[in-house]
Every structure is written in C-alpha cells, then in structure tokens.
Amino acid sequence: MRHRLTKKSGNFSEWLIQKLLLLAGISSMLIMALIFVFLFKEAVRFFFTANPFDLIGKWVYDDWEGHYVFKMMWQSISEVPKYSLIPLICGSLLVAFPATVIAGVLGLGCAIYLSELAPSKVREILKPTLELLAGIPSVVIGFVMLAFIATFIQNTFHTKFRLNAFVGACGVALAVLPIMITIAEDAMRAVPKDLRDASYALGATKWQTVWGTVVPAAVSGISAAIILGFGRALGETMIVLMATGNAALVTGNIFSSVRTMTANIAAELGSVAQGSEHYYALFLVGAVLFTFTFVLNLVSEIVLNKMRQKLRM
C-alpha cells in the first residue's frame, strides 16, 4: 500500500484541464506565427514583378511638365500604378505621433490624478468610466470626429481640408487613451509606499513626491505606456479611415489630408484582384505595419520588465 503523501494526487480531469490549457497556449502562438508567415509570404511576392525601388518612388513622364519627374505616390488605379510607401508611412506617422502626444499628456495627467490625488470615491467612479471609454467602438469615435469635431476644428484653426491628420489624431488619441492611462497608473501604483514615505519624511509636499519620486520610479512603465499607445495609434484603422480625408500626400502639415497604411489597406483590399501586383503591394504595406507595431510592442514589454526588476531590487 502506498503512503497517502506519495500517492499521485492528480486524476484524469486535472490532467485533461492541464493539457487543454497547454493546447490553448500553443495554438494562440501558432496562430500568431501563421499570420506572420502568411503576411510575409504574400508580401514578398510583390518583388517578383516589381522593382523594390518602386516602394520609394517612380520616374514618370509628366505631360504638363514635358519631362520625367520622380513621384512618391500611392496610385494603385492608374495607367502606370505607383506603389510608394512614403506617403502612407508619412500619413501614419502624422496621425500616430500627434495622437500619442495628445494622449500622452492627457493620459499621464489622468494617471497621476487617479493614482496619487483622487479620493477613493472619485477613483471608484472614474476608473469604470475610463473602461467604458475603452469600450466605445472605434467606428463611433470616427463618426463623431467626422460629423462634429471636424467642423469645429476647421472653424477654430481655419484649415483648408475639413478632414485632416489632426482630426484623425484627436480621434485616435481618444481611442488609445484608456490603455495608456491604465498602464501608466498601474506603474505608479506599483511604486512602493516606502518610497513615498521616505519622500514625505524628508519634508516633500505631495506634488514634490509625485514629481520627484513616483514618476521617476515609474518612468519605465510610463514609457511603456507611451510606446504601446504609439503602436496602437499606428494600427488604428476605422477612425483614420473616416476622419483623415484619405489623400495619400507626402506632407508635414498636420492640417493636411493624409492616408495611413491602415486606411489604405482597409479601403483597397476589398476591391482588388487576388494575385495581382496591387494585391501583393497591399500585403507589403501590411507587413511593414506589422513590423512597426511588433517592434513597438516588444520594446514596451522589455521596458516594463526592466521596471519590475528595478523596483524589486
């Protein structure tokens, strides 16, 4: 007879649950890998027919000018299709960057307020409200931006285009705000009470403690929030499709219409002939976008890990 301490405790159902969970874990990783492989396999085909240099621009004969000019354009439906990624990357950055700045400033302020200043009653109301904001479908945000805010912004800044990068950026900022606040607030709450006490005991005021101790100790988490927010902003599709005007221009003007990589794919992939050069070009845009956001997520994950280690020491 075996001793009860040495008897195997697991029974069949426990074994099954373990294996099922393992399966779920493996399959989600597998799906990620498959997406990656599929995306890049299709994207690479672009280079079977096209010149890699086309991704930057093309020399095209200009009838008006009467000579060849170098054009950085995305013009997929044309006698001479042009697949320059420059205007799309430019559009994506011109939306994602201001969106991150807006959401970063608002989000950091909000996170500081929530974690350090808000009385617990206010916090109890604000936190769920933020989670509600995270639940608004992006098409709704896009609609509001397009229908109302765009007009307001045009009247305020007297912009040439009603739908422009800035309108899109405002909408995207709204969409990425909740996740940024959540991560930044978590990072600040993770700062041990010990450190705040040390600061107060040296005669620091609340604000000096927040700014001199809590924020620096949470700086990795806050950076991670910003990087992740930027990644999300790059990937946001519906809002930019609706609110940015979708003109693929190479520009630095925040009040100009732009077209982002995401909007470009969403707008064109539905009506493209499968297996055509245009089709592969769109996959290439997708692959570039994937790489951007993958790297950003990776960096934010590394930064967060570093912070956890720093605070544990």
Next chain:
Amino acid sequence: MLIAEENQGIGEKTNMGTRTLAGGVLSDREDVTRNPIKIFTRELDMYYGAVRALQGITAEIKERAVTALIGPSGCGKSTFLRTLNRMNDTIPGARIEGTVMIDGVNIYGADVNVAALRRMVGMVFQKQNPFPKSIFDNVAYGPRLHGITDKAVLEHMVEESLKKSAIWDEVKDRLDTSAMQLSGGQQQRLCIARVLAVGPEIILMDEPASALDPLSTAKIEELIHQLRKNYTIVIVTHNMQQAARVSDFTAYFYMGSLVEFGETKTIFTNPTKKETEDYITGRFG
C-alpha cells in the same frame, strides 16, 4: 530569546559596565539626564478610525540623548514615533488628541508648516528604502526639495552627510551608481545620510537594524552612538540588548499605553513595574 541566565549580580557593576536583566551589560557613558527637554507629549491619544492605538501618552524626551521605545508587537511604538513628525497625517482616518510639543511649539498647531517640521524631525524606516536613484541623488533629494540647486553646495552637503553617517569611505568612488546596488546595511546608512542632509535636530528610527545582519547592526549602533552627540534620537527596537546598548532612556509601551519611562540604567536593572521586568527578562512578549 531574552531569558536572563542568572539573576544574581543584576545591577552590579562589572569591569565593563552594568549587568542588565536582559543579559548583556550597559556601557557607562556621560550623564545626559540633565539635558533640556526636546519633545514633550501630554495626554496624547491616537486613533486609526475608531481604533485607539495610543492612550494618554505623557512623556518627556531629552535633547542630545537616545531614547529607546520597547514593547511587544502592535503596542503602538511605531504609531507613537510617527506622531512626532506627523507621518500619521499620510494615513487616511488617522487622528490625534492631546499635544506634542517640540522646542515648546505644539506641532499640531494650526500654523505649523509640516514640511519644515519633517525637515527638523527626520525619520529612518524599518526597511531600508533608498530611492531607485544614484547614491548622490538620494542624499541630494532633501536639499533639492528645499531649493538648493548649486552643484558645489550640493556636493559639499552630500559629502558631509555621507561622512557623518560613516559610509563615505565605502561609496566615495561611486556616487553616480545606483543606491540599489549597495548592501542592506549600506542602504540603511545611506538612508540616515539622506536624513542628515536636510539638517534635522531630531532623528526617529523605527527598528532601523531589524532587517540587517549582526555586523551591519553593529555599524548602525556605532553610528547612533556618534550621532547622539549632536542629535536627539528616538529609536524603536525589538532587541532588548540593543536598547540597553544604545539608549540613555527607555520607554516601555504595552497595548497603547506608556507603562514605564526612565533612565535605561534603571529600567534594565531595577524597573519599578512588574510588567516591565517580565518583558525585559523575557518572561513574556
């Protein structure tokens, strides 16, 4: 742990000092009993919400002397300590009744600047808590808070504070490295340096050596002995021998009340209350 091995000989002079009830000996040192009073509490009550953690504490703490607070866990030692620099203000629901006077000023008075009070009454915590910043920035934190930005002045203050807390020689070549890389004992001395840098007159220590090894503990005790010449020190300790070694006065707390308060010599050799004797000899607690 603290059982007195032998009862005869207690209170007798040995060639090293005076043997105590807790075992070990008291070192002979200069008389501080006539030093002026630095802190005076009268009928001090302290509540956490509805829970009363201190009841009617009346005590006089002498200047430039070490006062040890002893007593079983949860008896209110830390709570009492925190009333002296108003760190209890940061705890929601905490409230006091009665008065705490420092240099004759009621520190709970309406016109008291809490930041200035905490500069004057520094605090060292049970678990060493350096900021995740460089050694230099840890010590310069306080002075910077109070508006000092001049590099040379800061460097001077940092050096002085590190010297006073007996850690300068160990860190002078690596002031720019992270304080997190120091050993526990070094971190605790750094925390003391950080307190000294804001120029306090009183230093509160809440079991400053309880998380440290014996060697680091000895260093902290030696440091307390040095600091005693210029600062008023109030120290909480769980370790009876430590209280006997480092302090001039001892206060015995039990369940939120101050049971007995007097010269360490007296408390440890000839306490007036039976409870004090029981606690010190390790019969309970």
